[in-house]
Amino acid sequence: MDLFDFTEGREGYYGEYGGTFLPEILHTTIEELKTEFRKAKDDPSFWQEFIELMQSYSGRPTPVTHLANLSKKLGGAQIYIKREDLNHTGSHKINNVMGQGLLVKRMGKTRVIAETGAGQHGYATATMAARFGFQSKIYMGAVDVARQRPNVFWMENMGSEVIAVKDGQQTLKDAINECLRDWVTNMDNTHYVLGTACGPHPFPEMVSWFQSIIGKEARAQMLERAGKLPDRVFACVGGGSNAIGLFQGFMDDNDTQLVGCEAGGFGPGKGNHAARLAYKDASVGVAQGMKTYFLQNDDGNMLHTHSVAAGLDYIGVNPVLVHLWEKSRVRFEAVTDAQVTEALKLAMRTEGVIPALESSHGFAQAILEAEQMSKDEVVLINMSGRGDKDIFTIADALGDEHWKTFIRQKAEEYGPE
Amino acid sequence: MDLFDFTEGREGYYGEYGGTFLPEILHTTIEELKTEFRKAKDDPSFWQEFIELMQSYSGRPTPVTHLANLSKKLGGAQIYIKREDLNHTGSHKINNVMGQGLLVKRMGKTRVIAETGAGQHGYATATMAARFGFQSKIYMGAVDVARQRPNVFWMENMGSEVIAVKDGQQTLKDAINECLRDWVTNMDNTHYVLGTACGPHPFPEMVSWFQSIIGKEARAQMLERAGKLPDRVFACVGGGSNAIGLFQGFMDDNDTQLVGCEAGGFGPGKGNHAARLAYKDASVGVAQGMKTYFLQNDDGNMLHTHSVAAGLDYIGVNPVLVHLWEKSRVRFEAVTDAQVTEALKLAMRTEGVIPALESSHGFAQAILEAEQMSKDEVVLINMSGRGDKDIFTIADALGDEHWKTFIRQKAEEYGPE
Amino acid sequence: MGQSDNLKSYLSERKNSLAKRQRAAMIMTHVVCGYPSFEDNWKELEVMEEFGVDLVELQFPFSEPSADGPLFVKANQEAIKNGVRVQDCFDFMSKVTAHFSFKVVMMGYFNTIFKTGQRTFLERLKGAGGYGFIVPDLPIEEAGELHGIAKEMGLSPVVLMTPTNSDQRLAELAQTADGFVYTVARKGVTGSNTDMDSELAEFIARCKQFTDVPLAVGFGVSHAHDIEFIGQHADIAVIGTAALKAWETGKEQGLRDFFTQLLH
Amino acid sequence: MGQSDNLKSYLSERKNSLAKRQRAAMIMTHVVCGYPSFEDNWKELEVMEEFGVDLVELQFPFSEPSADGPLFVKANQEAIKNGVRVQDCFDFMSKVTAHFSFKVVMMGYFNTIFKTGQRTFLERLKGAGGYGFIVPDLPIEEAGELHGIAKEMGLSPVVLMTPTNSDQRLAELAQTADGFVYTVARKGVTGSNTDMDSELAEFIARCKQFTDVPLAVGFGVSHAHDIEFIGQHADIAVIGTAALKAWETGKEQGLRDFFTQLLH
Ligand SMILES: Cc1ncc(COP(=O)(O)O)c(C=O)c1O
Numbered sequence A, B: 001m002d003l004f005d006f007t008e009g010r011e012g013y014y015g016e017y018g019g020t021f022l023p024e025i026l027h028t029t030i031e032e033l034k035t036e037f038r039k040a041k042d043d044p045s046f047w048q049e050f051i052e053l054m055q056s057y058s059g060r061p062t063p064v065t066h067l068a069n070l071s072k073k074l075g076g077a078q079i080y081i082k083r084e085d086l087n088h089t090g091s092h093k094i095n096n097v098m099g100q101g102l103l104v105k106r107m108g109k110t111r112v113i114a115e116t117g118a119g120q121h122g123y124a125t126a127t128m129a130a131r132f133g134f135q136s137k138i139y140m141g142a143v144d145v146a147r148q149r150p151n152v153f154w155m156e157n158m159g160s161e162v163i164a165v166k167d168g169q170q171t172l173k174d175a176i177n178e179c180l181r182d183w184v185t186n187m188d189n190t191h192y193v194l195g196t197a198c199g200p201h202p203f204p205e206m207v208s209w210f211q212s213i214i215g216k217e218a219r220a221q222m223l224e225r226a227g228k229l230p231d232r233v234f235a236c237v238g239g240g241s242n243a244i245g246l247f248q249g250f251m252d253d254n255d256t257q258l259v260g261c262e263a264g265g266f267g268p269g270k271g272n273h274a275a276r277l278a279y280k281d282a283s284v285g286v287a288q289g290m291k292t293y294f295l296q297n298d299d300g301n302m303l304h305t306h307s308v309a310a311g312l313d314y315i316g317v318n319p320v321l322v323h324l325w326e327k328s329r330v331r332f333e334a335v336t337d338a339q340v341t342e343a344l345k346l347a348m349r350t351e352g353v354i355p356a357l358e359s360s361h362g363f364a365q366a367i368l369e370a371e372q373m374s375k376d377e378v379v380l381i382n383m384s385g386r387g388d389k390d391i392f393t394i395a396d397a398l399g400d401e402h403w404k405t406f407i408r409q410k411a412e413e414y415g416p417e
Numbered sequence C, D: 001m002g003q004s005d006n007l008k009s010y011l012s013e014r015k016n017s018l019a020k021r022q023r024a025a026m027i028m029t030h031v032v033c034g035y036p037s038f039e040d041n042w043k044e045l046e047v048m049e050e051f052g053v054d055l056v057e058l059q060f061p062f063s064e065p066s067a068d069g070p071l072f073v074k075a076n077q078e079a080i081k082n083g084v085r086v087q088d089c090f091d092f093m094s095k096v097t098a099h100f101s102f103k104v105v106m107m108g109y110f111n112t113i114f115k116t117g118q119r120t121f122l123e124r125l126k127g128a129g130g131y132g133f134i135v136p137d138l139p140i141e142e143a144g145e146l147h148g149i150a151k152e153m154g155l156s157p158v159v160l161m162t163p164t165n166s167d168q169r170l171a172e173l174a175q176t177a178d179g180f181v182y183t184v185a186r187k188g189v190t191g192s193n194t195d196m197d198s199e200l201a202e203f204i205a206r207c208k209q210f211t212d213v214p215l216a217v218g219f220g221v222s223h224a225h226d227i228e229f230i231g232q233h234a235d236i237a238v239i240g241t242a243a244l245k246a247w248e249t250g251k252e253q254g255l256r257d258f259f260t261q262l263l264h
């Protein structure tokens, strides 16, 4: 199944989702991007260049690791994880970013902008910009800047300017709006490096394409290591890029269930979570360049969202995934913050891996299901990123007292402002 | 040249350096270890098992990356880096640790102990223990615990007990002493996972062997990517494990210069640095299980050492490297803290890579030399680890004011104890 | 109160009366519904009426105003925070269109319309006396349904033309153009200054090649000479941020002073 | 003052007088040079002399005392911090051997010896009146040179036998043994308690199969019954940490009380 074959429908639409909802002033820019992207996608040497870049710079292919201890402990399915955490910069975000970097070079642009919530995408973009020699500006909600200072620190040190966005909820969605504002001003020399498989066409397709490297590798690796295709594949869904990246590898394997794991936060109820599909609090809308499910009120204004994982704390969702959900090809589930921190602790202790809080959502759901499955079944989880950069959030989530003492001591050492 | 062919000399000696200086009570334990190690080394399936484990768990082989921007900026030799930072847990330490883990399994022991300074080795050991299901205790100088809390946090979360050692300088060497004390008590079920190519025989040989995976990969990769062997190879030297690991790949390539880069700290002068060979402040001694160069006074008591990089801040040095230095096969240089932070900044901005402060020593020396070399020459630096886990140290080293503000805010958020 | 029941005829009437009114260009102003409050909005509109404004955009607040500059972003957010709902905006519009002589168009983002239901929304707009709508994040490719319903109802979908558009694209946009065309004087969002220069004149001239509906020039109009310039090259000067700033600084008096200097 | 000029004959003399002295075993005590101070050391030694101690280990402080337990670790470090140098230790030893009747052996780590120069060190040791040395981090494989020089000079290298050693290893150790053998009563470092039990008795018996030099039993001796036990199975009871603790708690009186209960 080619999700991106638009010959039978409208370009950029997946069922009734997707589209290109942008101010007219970006029409030329987005057309240029579509054209360049189409050319690149049709040019096998481009993919080759991309693969080689990811090998030499980011350490791809990332392995799949069998979690024999955890599987044994649960007594059910054999659990494997795809190790996107081993990428340079620590998450799958780099796949998309380096791919877009190559496109930017092709388009002859010299400046990139990006939104970031958790900071992973901003961090990856700052890295890419340093490596490609682009000017870069990263927009980040002021609330996120305050809670994700480590990522900001690295972005700045890699030469990016980080702008704390003070509008709205001061989080990811507001950073996206601010990017759009920058883009409508500077599109001549600037490319907007969107960080997930959302936004106006061609971004969902483009990001999915670059992220499909995950699924391509994973399918072959599972056949080799597990000797069979996974029965179920789990991935967390924020914007939905790591999920679609992995799922694409198994799209035609109809016996492989695909499970998107959303941020259940405190549980169902508007404002408590960021689950667009697993809970019933979202509805179809048009914002941030696309038509998809949004957590919004009856007036179409967006709700506050909550998740322990900043990277999942987003109002909208990948339109491709919505389509696949409607077609029952992808199942959606949500896990709560509490389930997620338990899953994280279990992963650390039994296997010595530290999934990012985002990725821990995939772990949590997989753990629930694997326990019920039989021993000869196999599941694959996307470990989309590593958690060690989230130390502030994780220490808070785990309520670590030593950590607090350490921070107090550090503050004292620094003295008053 | 087989560095570990002892047929012409005493086992465990490299020239006059090395040996096994341990309390009699460990005699049986160390003999058992030697025997098991020898068996493993002679068993090709062991190395195969090791390689496979490193592939599936740690993402090996790590790539070499060409730093075209930096090379161009300097206008001299082409610079390549070996990406040990992309390993699981973020440094080369995992190579040694997983290898020893396999040995522990062979020996049927169930508990591991380790010393750690910067925390990278402790972090790796805690990871290995979780993965292998061993009990584990990590000894860490109290001063290091205080300054490396993030690593402690992860070790504890992976199920290791971390002991803050309050003796002596309360740093790495004291943690080693404390490990020896634990070992002489619990050797029946306990293996001491030494973290660098130091200590009593067979540790220098064993750690070197596991780390040789770096050099084996790198040589082939350089031939493929750079089309030639490197003219010079740079690696930072703390205990000396990443250096010997990489250097082994080029030992017989006599046209390849091998350069060990030590911690110059504030510059020459006893107490100012941790350079055992590049400066003239060290002399031969016997401590911590081996005979080698130590930073010590005339009575044989150890000096205080200093480096911005906790992982290089050590009194002794790999006896194999001392021997190679005496034979002029390895050149030793020292770079100061100030040079190191400049090199780090340059690497971040021009290439989007964040070398650990330890690894930045290799970068600093390579940058100095590459600038003077011709454009068709090639140098290779061991990027032994990533710097993002060192954010507290690096932020301090760079004097980042935003970071301080962030920490103050965090402390306020936590409130008083 | 004008008698025309559509934007086209209204604007042509107003255009014809410009000389009589000693005005270089028609004036369209902008109000964000419920910011700072509907009472303030009303007072603003009274001042605008005093100065003979021709058209008013009533912006329906949206939580993601990605085509707006900082001042309007804040206005949108505050309005929502104040509890302004879509129905409140329609109620307000009804009062406004009943009371004032200028015509009103709705300005807002597509999700507000989409979520209400496109037909329902336009019915209410019509019912509230609106003449058209400006939806900056709805490109014509995605606007088929909405524009179709609007046509049925005699509402004008205002399209935007921008300096980055190719001639071919301008031609396409012109096909859909109705009521007037909002020409974006420069790249960027609302609220920053635009140089009223030969480049802009050329752009407007280019637009004119493709359409003969009136051209509004937006983004950054704040001085009398801007109005002169627009009068020479186009039809409608759009006063957005500058008026809101004047209100925020000096309420009625501030706004009056602003219009006085602008329209002397 | 004993007249013997080597450890072997001295210890056999002392052993023979045990019954006369109503003592179950010979006693070796331990002092860390310069901790808390040389003055304190002297006072400790005076008490030890009072109680007829047979041997004293003078520990030369080292910065990395990896075979010592917490109390001695602290003692080593404090001594170094107080500025105690190797030469100070020898000077002190000279005074001690000139004044007291017990014999003295040097205890310390190999680096102190190595750094001074092995021959030089032993010459000074001999010159200061020492009878031997105990170097816990110097295994016999690495001790060839040092033991050779010692032999020349008539100094006794004290070797350690441990419960983990195989019979074959004990035989090898016995070959080198001179003066006495330090049998380590249990795994671990100095300072924790040892169960004086049948397991220990068996271990000592095993050592005796391989050597006939006197056997000292170390690590954790602190009670009268320990001495009884050692007297039954071996020759010398080593009093280390317990004495230092007593001194730290109660100075001369504390130490006297300790020895009184120990040797009643
Ligand atoms: C590690 C990690 N995983 C997952 C996500 C969620 O994004 P997406 O759904 O696009 O993969 C993020 C976003 O920041 C992330 O950092």
Ligand SMILES: Cc1ncc(COP(=O)(O)O)c(C=O)c1O
Pocket: B091, B092, B093, B117, B118, B119, B120, B121, B195, B196, B197, B236, B237, B238, B239, B240, B241, B242, B243, B310, B311, B312, B356, B358, B359, B384, B385, B386
């Ligand atoms: C990243 C890194 N590089 C280098 C070192 C120095 O150790 P070695 O000289 O054994 O490689 C350390 C030690 O902690 C380290 O963490």
